[in-house]
Amino acid sequence: MPKRELVCPRCGSTRADKIISGTPTFELREAGQRGEAFPGGSIVSDEAPVYGCLACHYQWGRHKGQSLIPLITAIKGFVGGFLGSSYSFEADITTGQGRYEALGYGYRPVSGESKTKEIMVTREQWDRLLRALEKCDFEYWVDCYEDPDVLDGTHWEVEVTLNTGETIVKHGSNKFPGRWQQFCKAVSTLVGDTFR
Numbered sequence: 001m002p003k004r005e006l007v008c009p010r011c012g013s014t015r016a017d018k019i020i021s022g023t024p025t026f027e028l029r030e031a032g033q034r035g036e037a038f039p040g041g042s043i044v045s046d047e048a049p050v051y052g053c054l055a056c057h058y059q060w061g062r063h064k065g066q067s068l069i070p071l072i073t074a075i076k077g078f079v080g081g082f083l084g085s086s087y088s089f090e091a092d093i094t095t096g097q098g099r100y101e102a103l104g105y106g107y108r109p110v111s112g113e114s115k116t117k118e119i120m121v122t123r124e125q126w127d128r129l130l131r132a133l134e135k136c137d138f139e140y141w142v143d144c145y146e147d148p149d150v151l152d153g154t155h156w157e158v159e160v161t162l163n164t165g166e167t168i169v170k171h172g173s174n175k176f177p178g179r180w181q182q183f184c185k186a187v188s189t190l191v192g193d194t195f196r
């Protein structure tokens with residue numbers, strides 16, 4: 001399998017690399033190599049890469065088996081702006097159902113065609129979505145992406161619910177996570193419609 005190019009989830013730079021020193025600390029890594037457990041119960045091993053961005057110095061990556069992605073049971077998202085088209089969706093694997101909506105200028109319904117629909121979410125579709133979330137580094141997105149120099153433009157928000165009841169919210173204006181387009185593509189596939 002070809003090595004996947006690293007893209008910083010925070011700034012989108014491809015000047016990212018595996019961190020050799022830093023976190024986890026050398027002592028942690030050594031203990032991990034000996035297979036010792038840490039307070040908190042996790043085991044650090046060489047299979048646990050932590051990445052760092054050379055452009056913005058953001059660090060991300062979680063030890064194997066500690067990903068939050070498998071815990072996600074529901075997701076909803078929005079992307080768009082007052083002056084253009086907007087898209088929103090929600091999906092819940094516990095009910096197997098979801099909803100999709102596309103709106104036009106001023107967040108008004110697009111005339112002439114129905115752009116609101118109910119969707120069904122199968123286990124297979126859900127698993128595909130979770131794999132996509134993992135691939136686009138969703139759990140390492142920072143909470144807020146904002147370009148302060150742009151007043152209007154495109155806003156977005158993504159909220160997921162975990163099986164613990166917790167919710168995680170990420171949002172932004174005119175600035176996007178490194179693999180945002182991949183995320184949008186996965187949502188489009190899920191809802192069978194435009195999301196960008």
Ligand SMILES: [Zn+2]
Nearest residue numbers: 008011053056
């Ligand atoms: Zn970066």
